[in-house]
Amino acid sequence: MAMQGAEHKSKIWEDKWVHTACGGCYGGCAIKVHVINGVAVAIEGVDTSLGARGGVCGKGAAGLMMLYDPNRLNYPLRRTNPQKGLGVDPQWKRITWDEALSEIADRRKRCWLTTRKRCGRTVPPQPSTVAGERPAGTL
Numbered sequence: 001m002a003m004q005g006a007e008h009k010s011k012i013w014e015d016k017w018v019h020t021a022c023g024g025c026y027g028g029c030a031i032k033v034h035v036i037n038g039v040a041v042a043i044e045g046v047d048t049s050l051g052a053r054g055g056v057c058g059k060g061a062a063g064l065m066m067l068y069d070p071n072r073l074n075y076p077l078r079r080t081n082p083q084k085g086l087g088v089d090p091q092w093k094r095i096t097w098d099e100a101l102s103e104i105a106d107r108r109k110r111c112w113l114t115t116r117k118r119c120g121r122t123v124p125p126q127p128s129t130v131a132g133e134r135p136a137g138t139l
């Protein structure tokens, strides 16, 4: 039997918690996101997380507002005006994800090669893995 009107709208066809990492800052705290019918409705910390120990800071909790911000950019842009300053139009131009990723990879590679040459490094810099160092962000 087919559902009708309000009955169909109130039907919950998906209710799950998705474990992931917060992207609010460099900390990358473990979080879980409550998703109902494909819509993220809540963010909470993960109790077993070594860093935040179940907590999530205000910025992390506000992740839903960032996700559903109507002014959020959902595609990459390239600045086409080299002049910068107050009142200067950056002349953003929409580019594809492939263009953006390729450009970022090229620039990072050039940066890494320049740094390596200057510092005598043979491997790219790695994130700290010192035992006992706090792995979380600002919590």
Ligand code: SF4
Pocket: 022, 023, 024, 025, 026, 027, 028, 029, 052, 055, 056, 057, 058, 059, 060, 061, 136, 137, 138, 139
């Ligand atoms: S400190 Fe806050 S913003 Fe940063 S990763 Fe953790 S929860 Fe997210």
